[in-house]
Amino acid sequence: MNKISSSLYRRMRVMTAISRTLRELVTKPPILNDVNALLFSLKSFIAAMLAYYIALRIGLARPSWSIVTVYIVSQTSVGASLSRGVYRLVGTIVGALATVLIVPNFVNYPLICSVVLAGWIAFCLYFSLLDRTPRAYAFVLAGYTASLIGFPAVFDPGSIFEIAIVRVQEVIIGILSATLIHRYVLPKRITGQFNSTLSAALRDARQLVEGTLRGPCEKDGMPFQLASALQFLQGLGTHLPYDFANTVSRYGSRRLIHDRLARLLPLTTELRDRLQFLNRETSPPSAAMRILLEDIQAWLACEDMSQRGVTGEALIARAAALKLHLNSHAVTCTDRHFANLCSHLLEIIKVLQECDHLYGTLNQATSLFKNGIHRELKHGKGYVFHRDYLMAARSTLGAFITIVIGCILWIYSAWPDGATAVSILGVCCTLFGSFDTPAPHIIKYIIGSVYGVLISLIYSFILLPQVTEFNVLVAVLAPAFLFAGSLQARPSTTFMAMGITLTLPILSALGAEYSGDFAASLNTSIALFVATGFSVVSMSLLQTVQAEAAIKRLLQHSRRDIRRRALGPAPNEIYWTNLMIDRTALLLPRLQGRGKSSGDRINEMLHYLSIGNVVSQLRSLRVNFPGQTEMQLNGLLSVVAQYFSDKKHNRLLMRDCLQRKIDELIAGILSDTNIRADQLIELLIDLRIVLRLRDKEHIYDY
Template sequence: MNTPSPLCPRLTRACAAVLRAGPDRLRTPAMRADADAILFSAKSFAAAMLAYYLSLRIGLPKPFWAIVTVYIVSQTSAGASLSRGVYRFAGTLIGAIATVAIVPNFVNDPVLCSLVLAGWIGLCLFFSLLDRTPRAYAFVLSGYTASLIGFPGVLDPAAVFDTASLRVQEISIGILCAALIHRYVLPKPMTGQFTGKLAATLRDARRLAGDALTGTPEDNRTDRRQLSLDLLTLQGLATHLPYDPAPVTPRRRTLQLIHDRLARLLPLTADIEDRVHRLGIGTGEDDLSALVGAVRAWIDTTDADDGETAARLMGRARAVQKQLAAGAAPPGGIIGANLAGHLAEMIGLLHDCDRLGQGMTARWHARRAASLHGPARARGYVYHRDPWMAARAALGCIVGILGGCAFWIGSAWPEGGTAVSILGVCCTLFGTFDAPVPFVVKYIVGSIYGVLISLVYSFVVLPQVTDFGVLVAVLAPAFLFAGSLQARPPTTFMAMGITLTIPILSELGTSYTGDFAASLNTVIALFAAVGFAAVSMSLFQTVPAPVAIHRLLRVSRRDVGRRARGAAPNEAHWTSLMIDRTALLLPRLRASGQADADVLDDTLRHLRIGHAAGRLRKTIPRTTGEAGAAVGALLSAIAACFRAGKPTDPADLVDLDQRIETLMAMMGDGAHSSRSRTVDLLIDLRFALGAGGTASKENTAHDR
């Protein structure tokens, strides 16, 4: 009798373990990302070939533009693909109309024609930088469509209208095919991605609230940074939701209400953290310590949306606030009352977020909105817009294009029109970045691969192809590989260099031409234009990270002064605007290599100072006599301290702290209808400034 080898059972068990682990490995983030990239690439290639086939059947002379369009508008989600297609169509149509209006009227003067075209492209870039939403893509397209059609059309102005009309048709077919394939073939809705991100953001907000009561300052800094970035990401995703194929999408007003509460939560948790540390609240037996412990326990519970518990905690916080405010003789009394009031507000904001998150798809009627603890009026995300920086980038774009035009006109280079058109595309497409050159370099690397692949296709493979099915088969390897790279953010621009070069340089038209000289001239024009664009953009369109950081901080400080004067917008607008600036600072700080803790703390401090100063301004009409005049004088001093956006002098901060202390004593001795409200705001302002001059460290990171 043979005894079984011990190796067999071991091998059997190992194979079974591998088979059991297989599905789990496929569910890892890396494997899911690979699967999503492959699916995106396959769908984009199918859409490109469908667009190419339809363009050939219709008889369009340059059907490769339909292929290029598919890869430009395709996104990993169905909603983003459709919205990008709509914006591209609108931008292409407007750019084509502008070109038809410009070129025939100025063609007799090439210099003036170049100046007008460059001015239009720069104007489109200016508005795209001001918009800062995905809709800005329409402005970008308006600019570089004019560049693609206009500069080559200078040599043949009579054909500009026909060229523009055909280009719109080719692009429209590409947009239509991309939208259909991504929407109806294994669609990937954005609504699921958005709701998942929103759920994670709400968890981050609760963790931030809990850390304000228990965590270390460094933990809270990290949580606030993450919340700022989460709000910007959610806004970008929400822009595409109206185009999403999901049967039910979150309602816009509900999302705005959630945003307003999360935005207010960010500075509010900083206020609470300061007071908890100042009072040294721990496990004491007093009412305030017990309240903090109860709120902490409520935040940590899984059933955090319990309305009854939230209402009971809010009532308890208001009771503690009144109790401490009534016996406000000790310094800790009024600060404790202030903390209790902030706790009540934080509970209300968190409970509102829970309720709104559960009812994202429901219509919020006036009666339901009135039951919210926070404001029922929705403001939503507010973007920071800087016309001066946008104008600077637009002017740099114009200068770079005019430099290329000067070389083209002066040298009478036959391919100069093509080169300048590519230059205009680069200056517009990459001009939305502070530092565009690294992205241009990635595009150049992709273009090198695209040129090599195109030459192989043009003079080795395509001469042997006589059937459309065979053509699809031979094109598949290159486009499928490039498409999978395009789905991954680190290689997106390199992939664009491949997918945009192959169709144009291989001349995937109605028939095979195989003109080596023409291809060589196009390659020279391509690399000359992209290389000149890299040099031009490094000189005229690059904003160093320290310059962008200084500009953002300067504008924030200036707006603090405007808030103190009563000239800036309301609290919700101000809070959201400053959070957007924080989100803009984070990547720039990483790029500059600066330590971000001090800079972000200063931005949050500016937000809190402006919030308290703006609200304090509203109490002046209800504060009569000497106290009202003192409040006005204090706000004027704050406006002077932050005027012109200059860093504040530590001596000025000490003076402001003394003014607040004097004013609080004055309010305590008098009887005013808004006394408690004014004292609360003075405490907020004092803590935001640094509680007795300690905010002088504000200047340490500004001008590094």
């Protein structure tokens, strides 16, 4: 009996070890990504075949477009698939209506008709560039659809209405099929991805503050990661209402938690600046300050959210008491700096506490009514997008010129397949127009199209002529579409997959019956590669934005906005902070491979963020100091505005002037009995530090 029990025990241990090994193997990122990609590919293929079957049953002329729609709409999560489907449907309907209105009205003027269609496509592209959310896909599709329907109908306007109606029907079938399968077959909800990403962002935020308190370390890139995480969370958040797991209160909580995390970035930058200054001081911090800093680091390292909540409240009380003590007993400038440091520590603790509480509300773990946060939900700003109207107009003009040139070459050369080439050219301009450098992405699309053409030729003239049953057709199509779908699930090969999934169904002429035509397939393939090749050249010349030019423009916009905030009414601090976080996130991909200079540019942007906040607070506070102090503050703000003009020599000329005005203001306020005097002194110290000005014995030159 003991031998049997021992043997059974050993077997159980072996099975447990094998099970653990397999689980660890499957959950490793590369393996897990492969499993998810294959699952997504399988579901997309099932949806595509369902759409194809329905389109065949109701007798649509081009059922292949239902397959294309499924692959365009399908995303790796339920919410993203449904939202993309809604945007595609809206865009398709609007684009079809626009085409029906444009083409018949210019029936005798093909070139003018083509120019008007190009203008419509450019118009849609312009608004898609300004929107910068997933909703921009509706604008893209409105232009995309007009290109695909309109140009082939320029010389055959009589069929435009029928083509538009059929296209909308095909798109609806594709959207419904994709939504049904991704919604009910092993659904992957975006809510879970959003919550896990937010949890990681909160953890990174704590580590960012902890690393700042410890001093320079290997995690200096965390501010950049946090800015990118906020941008990514915004993209996920747009799809959440379509995930069937969302409420209005959670929407408010998401906006508010974004505001808090965005505020944390400038706070951390300012904390680092103050610590670097105080490290140069000869007088060490008091025992109370040193113990507070150590306790904050221990609190930040704590993983238990409930314990962090209790400890955080105690730290807030201690930091507030220490700040009050330092301000009331300040004798030297260094004492004021320690009080200023304490003020920033207090705000950082409060922000992190509120982030933890708001994260709990998203998971229904805590009450919204605690600490009165529910009253702030309606006032949360959420993500604010930087919009560059001039750059959007430049890209739009480039797309318009590209399409018009293509139309002129097509019409005056009388190329029979020129309409197909121009329609593909319009698709390239709308799909890739949002990238600074569209050419590399189009080249990936061309590589995928090469595979798509080769595969479609094999299907059209070797495999499909032998197929007579629908179930056999599904089995024959499965290898190519499953391969393409797995590529689509991986970001690095998405555009290559698009080249296959957009090419294969159309060139294979998947219809109610076999209709293979080698000459037609060859001509369409030539039109495809001519159009994509021409788009690479033209978009490289007319729509490419050099990274350095984009970086300089973002920094220029930030300096311009600081001048506006210094001279007159400006958006509130939360709006400004969130806008600058978006600009910081926009810098990151453009700074890749630039080494140390990339960190300098990001730090410059974060300092601009802090300066803008300080300037707006000074403008708001000056009304509490009527008379001489108010006049001095107005003079200081005017100099700040001049300091941030685009003339570099102005900065050198204005530094001494700024320093003198700040010193005069601090000296005059020290004897002021106004209850807001301490707050104004703190703001002036903030301005001095963030502008890196000289302070009698020290220079802020880091």
